[in-house]
Amino acid sequence: MDVVPALTHLLRPISPLLATISISDVADQLLMPEHKAFLSLPVVDEQGRPLGLVSRSTLQDIFMQRFGRDLWGRKPVREVMNPEPLVVSLHTSLEEAARQITAQLQSPIRDDFILIDEHGRYRGLGTVLDLLKAMESQVAQRNRVLRKALIDLKESQAQLVQSEKMASLGQMVAGVAHELNTPLGYVKNNVQLLRELTSPLLALAAAQARLGDCLSDPGCDEAQLAAAFADAAHARELAAPELLADDLAQLFDDTGYGLQQIGELVVGLKDFARLDRAMSEEVDLNDCIRSALLIARNNIKDKVEVQQQLGELPRIACAPSQINQVLLNLLNNAAQAMDGFGRIQVKSWTQAQQVLISVQDNGRGMPPEVLKRIFDPFFTTKPVGQGTGLGLSISFKIIQDHGGSIRVVSEPGRGTRFLISLPCSQAAALQRSA
Template sequence: MNEQVASDIDRRRLSALLPMAEAEGALLHQQQLLHSILSSLPEQVLVLDNCGRIVLTNSAWERYRQEQASPDSLHTPTHGDNFIDFLVGRHHPFAGRLLLGICDVMDLRKLQFSFEYRDDSLDSHDWFSLKVTPWLGAAGGVVISQTDISRSKRLSAEHERLIALAENTSDLIAISDIDGRISYLNQAGRTFFGRAAMDPRGEFQTLAWLSAMQPLLTEQGQWSGESSLTRQDGVEVPVLMVLLAHCDRQGNISHISGIARDISELRRSAVELENRNAALVALNQQLAEMQDQLLQSEKLASLGQLAAGVAHEINNPIGYVNSNLASLSNYLQRLFRLIGSYESVLDKLADDDCKAAVQAEREALDYAFLRDDLTALLDESLEGVTRVKKIVEDLKGFSRTCSEADWEEADLHAGLDSTLNIVQNELRYKAEVVKAYGQLPKVECMLPHLNQVFMNMLINASHAIEDVGTIWIRTDILGEEVCVEIRDNGSGIAPQHLSRIFDPFYTTKPIGKGTGLGLSLSYGIVKKHHGRIDVESQPGQGSTFRIWLPIRQNSPAAAQSPARQGEAPTSAA
């Protein structure tokens, strides 16, 4: 009986202990599960009871405490230490704040307390986000968890620096999705697009040109080049643009970033630079042409000096040849008179044999022809020598250098005749010269220079005549100006060449036939005289050059001359 009672009591005790064991097993399982969860958390966790003792820490806390913590770091305490006492003895600037926060949560004055701090006790100066919440497992206990936010802080600081840079740059920077909806537009972009980039709610609108670039960006990943954007005032602005496609982990474009730089000023500068370069090229060409003109002028001056020297050397023998021919002519006339006297005496002689002998000798010598022809030969020789002397004198006057040529009142007709005498051989077999001189006063000029102009015009006229033609020279006076007109019936000048015939080194003649300086030098000489040159020409019919010169250099005609004002000579087709 007693044994049965004892067995019954044991069964009852076992039945009562079994739930307790199961409860203890479940509690142990929960604790193990909690430890496992805490150990897997990246956050650093420690649990305090209502007295502030650390009753639980996770592996993240312990690992950081062993690897990084210094004696003054918040990570120094471990399991069993009193965290509140630790804070009381520390001089961290945030220790008091954290202590008050823990007390507020323990007393349930706050359900949560959090803040961020930088642990300057660490060499790395790491940033942490700390949070305190009530521990539901024990009255007055708290759970402290903190996360290392150093990386996010650095990324945030970098982001802020990049945003500051983007906001203060003069380039346009935009970020949009693949449909062109802008998620970011910097200050330069907002100023450029103005309200055109914003909708009524103040949000960014869609930029169609960004979405239009999606196919190209999908294929290439980026694009750069020149384009244009419409400013808020409607003006098209040229820009240099770079677009980048940013992809997600699946390789699909998630958003597009772009930067654009206004190159209006750059283009204006480029155009200005091109204009300056063109001006420099033109100036260099002009300097080269002036140098060539100077060389040509020096050559002409040298030839002029040589011609003057030759003329001087020729002038001396021509002088005594002319003198000797004149004396010879005088002597022959005396001899002829003496022979005439002998003939008169011979006729009075009675000796017929003597007369017959003399008559036979006269017939044998053909004395009558000899006398007449000798007189003609002497006359022609004197005429030739006189002409050579005149050519030499004209050549000496024509070859005077610029320094020797002075302003003087000169007869243009004499200059024209002198020039015709010089170029007679050039014109003799090509053209008949018809002169129609008017009544001209003497003109204040440098005649040797104008003779150069006349010579260039006459030679050009003869070159324009292919076979045989006519050159007309006409002079006239109109008001305070005189006009020298030289016209030919040659081949004429084509319209495309007419506007350039006075340009230095421009010639339509074959290579070796002309330098292209004749008309250019002529224009310069006439301009120096404050005159002008008019040209009329018809292909196949000939050309007319009119040289207008003021009679006096201080006259109103000279002051109003187009050449003095820097205008080009006029021409008409």
């Protein structure tokens, strides 16, 4: 934006015949109504090029002196003129004009500035206050634009984080569903077997009941009694109860084990999400590790062997559902980094008032150019459609919000190690904000 429309005031400049213009004449001009808004009057030469500015404050200082008008009034105006005025081209942008003027501006502000065309001729006068107001208006407008952009960015960020959470939730639910499906499958099969095995027993019980009725009925003849005995004997032969005891015991044990596994998964899922617990509480991070391993079991059981070295940890204040989310993300990433069957080592220990968790794999590792970007939002090495690139970024933010740190070392062909460090005593602000 040029300075012309906002700042130009076409004041008539002082004649170039400086020798004939007295200080008193210039002072009288500044008292005219059209000059009241300005701090000075411009002076130009015969070609219209600016020579300087006569400041109102300078004249006031002179005439406030005793006998000031008598002593100075008849002197030529060039003796009080500022020969090095602030000069700005008409086509200069507001930002550049402000930069030029503030670089030369004196305090207090005593002069205006002269506007010139491309040939260096006088084209008007601008006031510093007008410039400041124009800049203030422009800054306010830009602030409004930036504020709107920030709101839009936060909304987009919230949507992306929610999208990543939903993707992780979908993956987790699919894994848990698969883990539940296995024990459910053989519990269902066992129930069907129990149905088949107990059917002959029910038939035997019915045959024996008919035999008992016949024995207690005086009207039952020998032929009916013999038939009842034969039916009971045949039903017993089909049921073979002496052979069923071991089979039924095994079926009941297997069914109980399957139901126990289902119960463990349900409890693990509840502990992982902490749906019935406070969002911030004191927990043993080893419990978080076990919950994450249970939920991740379907994704990692056929790919890696998990080795656990969990030390005794103090309970620390944290948002356990968020820590679980971080651990689940690291375990899944470690499993996905394996080209064949691999190994994941999970360790926990305390050191210098810090709780430390290490997740290390022997997968393919990462080169330095990938390693330095893994916590950047949207950065991913997965094929399009298989990852948002937000998992590690969100994990980094979660650990940072807990007052801790997450570091990573990796080497191609040798694997990757993530180290989480959390302080034993959390700030009270975490408990309020979690």
